Amino acid sequence: MATSITVGAAREAAVDWLSAYTERQPGFRGAYFIGSSVRLPEDAELPADSDIDVAVVIDGAQPSVKPGKLLHRGALLEISVFPWKWFCSVDEVSSSYHLAAGLQADTIIADPSGDLRAIQSHVARSFCDEVWVRRRCENALNKVETLLTGIDASAPWCDQVISWLFATGVTTHVLLVAALKNPTVRLRYLAVREVLDEYGRCGLYPELLGLLGCAEMTPDQVEHHLNALTRSFDAAAEVAKTAFPFSSDITPIARPIAIDGSRKLIGSGDHREGVFWLVATFARCNKILAADAPRAMQREFALAFDAILADLGILSLADLSSRGDQVRRFLPILWETAEEIIDANPAVVRSRSGVS
Numbered sequence: 001m002a003t004s005i006t007v008g009a010a011r012e013a014a015v016d017w018l019s020a021y022t023e024r025q026p027g028f029r030g031a032y033f034i035g036s037s038v039r040l041p042e043d044a045e046l047p048a049d050s051d052i053d054v055a056v057v058i059d060g061a062q063p064s065v066k067p068g069k070l071l072h073r074g075a076l077l078e079i080s081v082f083p084w085k086w087f088c089s090v091d092e093v094s095s096s097y098h099l100a101a102g103l104q105a106d107t108i109i110a111d112p113s114g115d116l117r118a119i120q121s122h123v124a125r126s127f128c129d130e131v132w133v134r135r136r137c138e139n140a141l142n143k144v145e146t147l148l149t150g151i152d153a154s155a156p157w158c159d160q161v162i163s164w165l166f167a168t169g170v171t172t173h174v175l176l177v178a179a180l181k182n183p184t185v186r187l188r189y190l191a192v193r194e195v196l197d198e199y200g201r202c203g204l205y206p207e208l209l210g211l212l213g214c215a216e217m218t219p220d221q222v223e224h225h226l227n228a229l230t231r232s233f234d235a236a237a238e239v240a241k242t243a244f245p246f247s248s249d250i251t252p253i254a255r256p257i258a259i260d261g262s263r264k265l266i267g268s269g270d271h272r273e274g275v276f277w278l279v280a281t282f283a284r285c286n287k288i289l290a291a292d293a294p295r296a297m298q299r300e301f302a303l304a305f306d307a308i309l310a311d312l313g314i315l316s317l318a319d320l321s322s323r324g325d326q327v328r329r330f331l332p333i334l335w336e337t338a339e340e341i342i343d344a345n346p347a348v349v350r351s352r353s354g355v356s
Contacts, residue, residue, distance in 0.1 A: 007046050016073060031054055031109045034102035036050065046075070054077060060084075063080070093119060097173065127180075137338045141334070151164055158283040164320045165280060165283070204333075229259070229262075231301070231304070232285040232289070244284070250284055285301065
């Protein structure tokens with residue numbers, strides 16, 4: 001990967017890749033930029049721990065089957081594939097916190113029929129209306145419950161951890177959505193800390209970290225686990241053969257985000273904010289190793305995964321269940337805080353009904 005590239009050049013690389021991709025892709029309905037990089041100016045340098053996210057909309061697509069991360073013309077791209085059926089109801093799009101966030105600004109790259117731009121225009125017009133802000137917060141809150149309910153006692157341990165982890169992590173999205181902020185993935189805890197500081201609710205932040213289990217973790221602890229994760233990551237990337245939806249996240253080209261990005265957080269004093277993605281990446285590495293590595297290697301790296309979980313207070317499925325219950329008990333406080341943010345947010349529009 002190139003040592004540096006401007007955001008504009010990376011976007012041009014994405015457009016170039018898309019033009020070749022769509023030529024051989026039946027059912028193509030459109031594409032647009034999403035993610036944190038949307039807010040960066042063209043002449044800014046794209047951070048080494050960032051990529052350019054592109055959503056590609058296709059008839060009958062399976063979201064679990066996607067190109068993922070890839071290098072093209074020196075730019076690291078993250079390609080997601082969305083089925084067109086997700087866009088058939090503008091009300092459902094406006095109520096979906098992830099879809100609406102990606103369509104609040106016109107970042108459309110391609111739109112053969114014009115249908116995608118019509119939907120984007122509708123979402124943008126009503127995005128700040130209070131009724132839709134609340135619906136998107138409800139959508140995020142419901143996702144917490146869905147993920148917690150989805151913890152399967154018969155599933156592999158890493159899958160159980162992922163279900164609990166992302167359910168817990170979506171609590172941050174409820175507040176980010178209320179503040180009209182991007183519901184970012186890897187840096188969600190850093191982003192929600194800034195929101196809580198902005199709205200005078202910084203006292204809630206330790207509770208969010210407590211649900212994750214990292215409120216008292218030290219920089220040395222997190223760095224120790226990152227070093228262990230680095231070894232797991234490199235081993236998983238080397239042996240990986242089985243295809244998973246996240247496979248492109250555990251590759252040499254993705255290392256600057258998963259590993260270097262986490263080290264950057266530790267260096268800036270935001271070590272606790274990096275724990276969420278450390279655990280997610282650990283779980284994914286262990287899933288790859290379980291599928292493709294020799295048993296001795298599986299056992300070796302499972303110990304490192306177990307070590308970070310132990311520091312979070314998680315040793316068993318019973319612990320995951322107990323921590324899930326803690327998250328559920330926290331939801332009324334979370335919702336009350338989201339409502340306070342909506343009420344205090346000057347960008348929220350209260351004069352329109354939001355009915356389409």
